[in-house]
Amino acid sequence: MFKKRNSILLRMIKQLCVFLFCVLGSINLTYAQGKIVDRVVATVGSNIILQSDVDMQYSQNLVQGMSPNEDFKCYILQQLLTQKLLAQQAVLDSIEVSESEVDDNLNSRLSHMSRQAGGKERLESFLNRSLLQYKEEMRTSVAEQLKAQKMQQNIVQKIDVTPLEVKRYFEGLDKDSLPYFDTEVEIGEIVMYPVMTKEEKESFRKRAEDLRKQVVDGSDFGTIARLYSEDKGSAMAGGDLGFSTRDNYVKEFSAIAFKLKAGEISQVFETEYGFHFLQVLERRGEEVKARHILISVKPTAASLERTRLKLDTVYQKLVDKKLDFHTAATHYSDNKETKFNGGMVTDQNRSTMIPVNQLEASVFKAIDPLKAGEYSQPTLFQDEGPGGKSGYRISFLKTRIPPHKANLEQDFAKIKEAASEDKTRRKLSEWFESRRNSTFIAINEDFHKCEDLQIWFKPLNEDSIAATNASK
Template sequence: MSRHNCIFLVLAIVGATNLAIGQESRVIDKVVAVVGSNIILQSEIEMQYAQYLAQGNKADEDFKCYILQQQLTQKLLAQQAAIDSIEVSESEVDDQINARLRYMANQAGGQERLERFLNRSLLQYKEEMRPSIYEQMKAGKMRQNIVSGIDVTPLEVKRYFESLEKDSLPYFSTEVEVGEVVVYPQLTREEKQRFRDRAEELRKQVVEGADFATVARLYSEDKGSAAYGGDLGFHTRDMMVKEFTAVAFRLKPGEISPVFESEFGFHFLQVLERRGEEVHTRHILIQIKPTSASLDRAKAHIDSIYGQVVDKKLDFYTAATLYSDNKETKYNGGMLLNMENQQGRTTLIPIEKLDASIFTAIDTLQPGQYSRPAQFTDHTGKTGYRFTYLKSRTPPHQANLEQDFAKIKEAALDDKINRRLSEWFESRRKVTFISINEAYRQCDELKIWLTGEEQ
């Protein structure tokens, strides 16, 4: 089913960003559709189309049909939300807007860069966004109300699977369940001292008059912010590690912090601006790099854990929970999770989605076996030691209930939700005045919204 023909793909992205990119529309505004008492303007379509182009997509005038379909869906949901007295608070809207602006600022390289890109202040842009975000959130809550409580029984899953054309059943690639125990080197205070001394030296330069941004560009080891003079933009208390937050929210604008340690290394920061529960900071980071002695200690530690697991003196899940330094996996008993599963996280991971180093480690293992501890570098650049556990390997196969019940259940649930939504939209369209401008009546995506006379 194509995205242009599937109204339920629209529903899935009702909460997606509908932000203008700061370019003023040159089109003289006109009403392109009416849904009940709500109108959709050409300028709304043009702004979203401009965003579509800004994301690197090729020009496609037909995509405007899809945008209008999305808007019709949102208006109908929001209108029913108003009838059903579904409310969205100002604080909920503020939180959503602030989260989106933080993301945009990070992508743009800071607040000032984003404001130049938008050609307006964030405060002005925030107010321009508010009506659209409010409507999106009301529509999203309405959708949740419609589908809340929907579930499928094992019998419904079986019936759904049996209703599928056998020739069209999906073919799944090899999937694996993989666990890991990770140990990072721990430095003594004496081993860390030279890194703290380096951070103290750079702080002294800044305090004595050196330009903070220049020092950050030259020497900060936070690659994400160094190019921008260490600027981290605005952030709330929950966006940074606790050590950073504790320091940042104690300082006044203009103040420079002492050097402090976090899991990333030694920092010092400067507060540039405070705005309610947000603070605008810049920082300089010196990373703590492992010494040969700390690496030797880490290797001895993981060898000991590995030996206990292989000798069955300690089961793998307990070992991971007690000793692994990877916070993302240790509380899952060391098991890696497939985060792309929409209905819930699962330990079954398509082999092509594995990190290359993990794939190499398990490639020759049989289920139940462990790879020997080996040094590796994680996605943040930290060096450590790891051994992996291959719990299971499912060979490529066509979908079947025995091996793929969880996936088939997910598809059956999606189908049931879509049918519920289809029934709801059909009933609402019949009793809602909907009019679409002549210029859009030839869109295939919009045929379902037109009455027999309009078609």
Template sequence: MKKQFGLTISFIFLCAFMASAQQTQVVDKVIAQVGSSIILKSEVDMQYAQYLSEGNPAEPNVKCFILERLLTNKLLSQQAAIDSISATDDEVDDNINNRLRYMTQRAGGQERLEQFLNRSLLQYKEEMRSDVKEQLIAQKMQQKITEKTDVTPAEVKRFFESIPKDSLPNYNTEVELGELVVYPTLTKEEKQPFYDRAESIRLGIKAGDDFGTMARLYSQDRGSAPSGGELGFMSRGDFVKEFSAVAFKLKPGEISQVFETQFGYHFLQVLERRGEQVRARHILISIKPNQASMDRAKAHIDSIYQKVIDKQVPFSTAASLYSDEDQQTKFNGGMMINMEGMTRSSFIPVDRLDAADFAAIDTLKEGGISKPFEFRDPQTEKAGYRFLYLKSRIPPHKASLEQDYPKIQTLAKEDKLDRTVSNWFERRRKSTFIRIDQEYASCNELKEWSNISSAKHAEGDDNKLNASN
């Protein structure tokens, strides 16, 4: 269906969290050269070691993929320099901070991560900068290469017709679903203990407790707690409005009062301002519903459900009027969207539904409404109630242009993007001096990059390069 060409951005970032420390002032073997840029053996070895540290099985051939990615980045970044494409310090900082938050969470905390890295996060962050910057520049360059690539309906049709009939994909049952969600609302008195908890921690910090330690111990934001509550540099639009209003009002070093958002009670400290961005850390105390608030929510959704069942109000109108799912489905008549792939679709494969949703709609006919049931939002972990509307169901089938146009369009565009990038690299490799060490002669992934056998004739040049390092 797609050409196997590992040069898309998803491949470039396949091992995004395996970025290695830049090796300096170490006598090292040059294993590849792209134009005026060299790649050291230690760079590949370090990334392979980190690949193993992720629990992956030992597979020497992975080094071939790592070297291909490094070659790809070098070629893209060199062209980016010609085209005046660069990455700002803010972009590099944001990318590194996101990576470190993920790595810290995976490691089980900052201290454990620093033990694994055998260095502080601050030191590791500086060592990552050049690699991350090169990756970001390579990403931007590839985006420029493909920015005007699109597919017309005629191209989609030709792509579909080019697929052998016995190779057409089979699609599982798909459904169009709507949802109406009601979350429990707590009274001021019911929320008071959560506010008091946040205020107690805040006062402790004001009295001398370490903010980062308290965040790791008590913050219920699982994404930032392992990093001491740090969120990295963020713009106004990256926060919910209540958080932005507080964050952009404070001066660096100031700690806010406790305030409420849809996620619970927070307080924050601004660490640094940089133009229209702030670097902040926060502590979140989530507001947990009690049984009384859940009972009220259940009674509320039952009354809405009865209005829909009795046809007093259409489902789409009820969702727009009463659903608490503000950002996702409320303003779409309650209809859920399949966000996978490049083309948004209203059809969702049933094997992508969680068990509760599948059970709710399994026996429904088209146009049917499930009974309200308790659920927990997978993103926010908020508990509430919802009922589902089954608009349509498509049984398992072999791909057809009529039923599956959005999916075929996505495949056609991915194929065209791959061909566009492949053609660019083919031209660029022919016009760029590239040499790869004989050690990697067995790598099928690198056959297109250079005539590896000629590397033997350049060993003298390699030795000079090695000595210069």
């Protein structure tokens, strides 16, 4: 008993030392020439969270369009506390992240933030530092975030729900507050894009060649990209695509990007999106940072009519039952996302049942007059991808479920997903409660008013009480 009390006391002394170190450290960090530089705002175990950590993430959210709101820093600190708990356990469980994983995450973030800010220069001006400096400052934090994510995945990865658990979950819901689902449909599509002749595409190639000549003759690549590139995703950033591996590009693009040396500008080349030319900015191992300018190929009236006639032939075979939809989609459709799924459209959760209010207007217009099992005639459309390609589409209405209150028969998949999420939340809640009760946590009093943080202000647990008694 005496040894146990001694060990508890020793642990409390260690925690107190850490706390005092953090307090003293915060005093040294906080005041310099009469103004705040940095300070410790929370301690989790042997790790600290600085005011600068909170402010850095707050700045990121401002860059991405959030309105200024000081209360949001409470939420950020709550997320950082959670991250620290997970990351500490990740270290104990020997969970690692590679440098390439950290680089990929940082590059993706900076690329997104640059687009949101309207370019690298504007982002650097907002952050008051170069992106290279910002990237290095964020490296440790991002590595910790990735470890925390992997740890959380480890905690819940084996969670599954049986049909019986789904049934019990549903039966436990308040029947008066069950969700009411709008009309849902199960739809398929066969898409065809025009195949243009070399002659039909020549004017678009010439346009790309003219822009390349302007760059080669001294015009600024970024300015030309912002003015004329038809890749909406990168044009605002001067055509900058950030660092990427070969797998992130279509094969024609990667073949050229990974062949050029830094600073070189490619010849004009063609991909499924149109005519491009690119400049390699930097090479780093198996990654390349490039920027490009895209000129999309707009289909001619003649190419569109050829496509309509071809797809109309497929439509007649479907209506005459000479061809089933699954086979037709697999054989004829140009949409790579749906053709290998028998033409069936899925939502972000891979469900084929889609609320009608989530459909594109053109798709809803095509399937609205159909009965289950019927097809729309070929309809002209324009997609939302790079270049906004135009084509023709046959829509297939497989199932239509009228508006209804949730029930197991019609909504089993959605109820199962909700049951799984509920089980996952409970598992994580139990894990966090266990770690909070066994980990020394101190939060600066300036944050004690935060509603998001109330769960972290817990009473002394049994070990803490025993240690207190032992020290008397």
